[in-house]
Amino acid sequence: MKKFLSILSLIIAILMIATTVVAAEDVLLTAPADGATEEGAEEATPWTAPEGITTYYATNVTGKAPLLDGTISEGEYGPAIRITDPKACSAEDYGASWSKEGETVNEDVKSEYMDVYFAYDEQNIYVAIYDMSQAVNTTDDNEFNDYPFRSNYTFYFGFDLNDLTNYFQMSGYQTHIHWANLNYFEFGKKNEAPIKTYDLISESVIRKTDLDKNEDIGFGDLLSANGNPNYYAGKWALTVEFKLDREVVADAMNACFFTDYDTTSNAMYFAINTNTAFV
16 A cells, blocks of 8 residues: 555745855744544654744645746735845855855845745645845946846755655756756755656746836746846846645655655645855
């Protein structure tokens, strides 16, 4: 029999990283760990959040699933988690480690804020991000470098809170070129996945908008078009929406980690790292 775990409501652990050499704080979305299991399934392993991590509940959107259209409407995903004080990463290794004490960090290149949303229903998990750029250099007469060109994004999805060394990674800024390439980490070691990002994520939309003109700069998905082009003509915001079908995720886990799941448990963790390009 394939393994299936059931918990009362969705658990999402977020190791959040937001901005360039500026990446974020640890955050955790969680739910009660005392849920019942399906008949004949393995008993759910009790789980405790690591020390120092804040806990949140994802929003149940059963019967009113979000529409992935590049716009996050009021209440569509429930309340946002707002990141305004991200944690800096080291410039020496391009964000692979936290910045060292005394290391200089350019605070101008971080986003003004980033809102992150999490929702779920019986079949799917939904993740959305709204990243607000901020002015980089408005003290000179050159408008060319007033705003960052773009932020490059790396996303991490893990589905076993009892083993945080196993997870998926997708990265890049051109949705149809880079974001389709999927890596996975097993026991903390990076591997190229035998599947693509669209074999893990059922649907995604990426939209970049000029906020002064209220016009789209880019719009894309996981298969076509670039939703995050370079842009420096004004203040911009980027919206990313993901839908993950639990059964599809289980198939992706089975392909990479040699598991035998029918679906996922109501638990996952998510991380985002951004690296900002500017002049």
